[in-house]
Amino acid sequence: MAERGIEKNSERKARGRPRAWDDKTSQNTIKSLDRAMAVFEHLSTQSGVSLSALSEQMGESTATLYRILFTLETRGLVEFDQAQQLWQIGPAAFIVGARFLRRTSLVERARPVLRALMEETGETANLGIQKSDQVLFVSQVETHANIRAFFPPGSLSPLHASGIGKALLAFMDQEQCDRLIVSADRQRFTEHTLCEADQLKEDLVQAKARGYSIDGEEKNLGMRCIAAPVFNHYGEIVAGISVSGPTSRVSVDKISSLATSVMTAAGNLTTALGGEPAAH
Known part of the structure; x- marks a missing residue:
């Protein structure tokens, strides 16, 4: 009997929490x-x-x-x-x-992609993921230039004032995007920050249509960022890749060529994760 009881217990499904404790009330805190x-x-x-x-x-x-x-x-x-x-x-x-x-293999797989992107563009390459209504920067490869953008791993930035943040918003589920825009504190950082919901939504439509987003001095004056989405094998956006640098180098006339490099890098990482790059 004892042996049968032991065998039966060993076959029970492992649980991550006690039965019927799925609520989030104070009794669980x-x-x-x-x-x-x-x-x-x-x-x-x-x-x-x-x-x-x-x-x-x-x-x-x-x-x-x-x-x-x-x-x-x-x-x-x-x-x-x-x-x-x-x-x-x-x-x-x-x-x-x-x-x-x-x-996750995201950061590990992103390192060679980020390094190649930095070497190709000469600008700092970044990897960020969504954390609530902010971007969490999880990896970066810095440019060799003296003047550079710097977002060390662990840094947070509002979604609405970040190149990666806007790429995440543009390519996520529309309902989730709308919810984040409404609930977020859209703080104004510079005269270029998109604080109005309608203005931000229009910018996201354009970003999705062209395949990349632009942070044009919206968080820091004199800095520009170009970002593109990274998808997993379910077709869900899981991260964003960007290059960022001073507007003197990341100038308006260079946006198109830099964006091509960023989208290629994002597509390469998407493929490495088993996903399918966005078609544009």
Whole structure:
């Protein structure tokens, strides 16, 4: 009987969560862990912050924050600069992030594509994915030029003011695109930022028709970006590839030739992922 019971249990389907716990109510939330993660995420946006400043920013007591930070420090997720008395993200955070990137072959397969794109165009090549209403930059190959665009892995940028962001919006499901446009805080960064929903939608229609998007000084004056979509084997957009640089080099008369290179690179990565490049 015992042996049959063991055999029966071994055949049960593995579960990722307890039965009937599909809801997201407070009963499933560990409040102390949630608070610790909030501290960790906030700290990740800082280059270094004192305990007192962090307390003021988050509205938490220094005693509570210190216990959280000390716990995270024991795991290497944060570290303390004794000389400057500042807390900052630790090396284990990068290790965890790197493991996330290795979960998919996207970043690994993109590296040679990005490098070839940079060498061909002479401009910084970027890879980004959607994260809520922002672009998360996950890989970059910098140009050799002295003046360059710089979006280190882990950087975030609003979808509406980013070349990759607009490529993602233009080629995603229309319902999802409309929902993101309506819900997003379309902040104005420069006089060229497309803040009005109708204006942005028209720009996305044009981007989809030609196969690439343009960020024409919409986030940073003097910088231009050209981006194209990357698809998976389901035909879903999963990322965007771009080149970015100063308008003195990425000039209006070079947009067409640079766009051809970017679309080719995006198509090559799409093919490497088992997808089919967009036809234009």
